[in-house]
Amino acid sequence: MTMSITIDDTAVRAVNSDFYSVDDFLNDDDRALVTRLRGFVDREVLPIINEYWESADFPYQILPALGELGIVGTAIEGYGCPGLTRLQAGLVAMELSRGDGSINTINAVHSGLAMGSISLLGDEEQKQRWLPDMAALRKLGAFALTEPDHGSDSVALETSARLDGDHYVIDGAKRWIGLGHVADLVIIWARDTADDKVKAFVLEKNADGSYPDGYRAEAITGKIAKRAIQQAHIEISGLQIPAENKLALSSSFRDVSAILNRTRSTVAWEALGHAVAAYEAAARYVHERVQFGRPIASYQLVQNKLANMLADLTAMQLICFRTATLQDEGRLTNEQASLAKMFTGQRSRALCRDARDLLGGNGLLLENHVARHLTDMEVVHTYEGTDFIQSLIIGREITGIAAFA
DSSP, rough: OEEEEEETEEEEEEEEOOOOOOGGGGHHHHHHHHHHHHHHIIITTTTHHHHHHHOOOOOGHHHHHTTTTTTTTTTOOEETTEEEOOOHHHHHHHHHHHHHHHHHHHHIIIIIIIIHHHHHHHOHHHHHHHHHHHTTTOOOOOEOOOOOSSSSGGGGGEEEEETTTTTTEEEEEEEETTTTTOSSEEEEEEEETTEEEEHHHHHHTTTTSSOOTEEEEEOOOOSSTTTTTTTTEEEEEEEEGGGGGGTTTSSSOOOOHHHHHHHHHHHHHHHHHHHHHHHHHHHHHHHOEEETEEEEGGGHHHHHHHHHHHHHOOOHHHHHHHHHHHHHTOOOHHHHEEEEHHHHHHHHHHHHHHHHHHHHHGGGGGGGGGGHHHEEEEHTTTSOOOHHHHHHHHHHHHHHHOOOO
């Protein structure tokens, strides 16, 4: 994880963002995966991402190249999925986010949340019906949980599902749903009126590519972050979904928690990716920027800030690697996943802010990339449970007392 730069024909010390040599824990397959991902980011993402960030649209033309990386479906085994280890799934999130958060989000939503729901909660027929097309990116998936009035308290969701003959009738609203206005398959979480339990229902587009009557989705505009991928506000009224499209094993809100607990640690890796990109950009820039006749790298305040940034970055790396090991061993607890998400969300957000400070006014320019990572971290520290909610999960583990209300 090193980079070298040259200024005025003078070699400058390489930027080492792997201070504790965590790369030593990677095997040959892991390193090959990282190499593929970095090549993809350098060729397909970085040359165009600022343009799409400004226009608030996703570069869908990169999807074929994304599909060729062998990462879609991440840890799912079979059905055309790669069956990555949890460490490898983390490396995917880190490297994609190191390029851009929106690019990582499309894989996180599609592979982790949508495909993950089908893999965990679908029966064999449902997996065979949907997962191969999703693994090949012939169909995109979305995960519709959050509602306009229910974010952190999503357990209280109000969207309802009523069985009527061979269909469920869905009514309600969803908000902040990534790909919810373009996805071919939308996992809609709704409360079954028969038993008041939250269950998952798979909405499929019509053969002509339109959505069925009763499903209206519009992209949310005016965002300051994750601008290269759009989230949808969705209105659902009298939507009919075949009864066979209820995920067979979904039976309560605990199933939602199971999905989110699997992906929460991956969000920590995403935060790490933003932090690595911001740190490396800042460590290069301080050699390039000359003030008062000297590179700002020579000033004590700058070196102090870089040292603290590197300490936070290293702590994030160690937490992410240990979290992945525990997850691959089947020993990661919900509380451990929450600590990883909380800490990396907090420290990466601060690190990106410090990087922006070191770049001064130039840190506001997209061409220097730090601004994208900084604003994207405003999103990352919020979704899949805010830092505050994660702290309450950990606090309950510490004290034995729930303090959510």
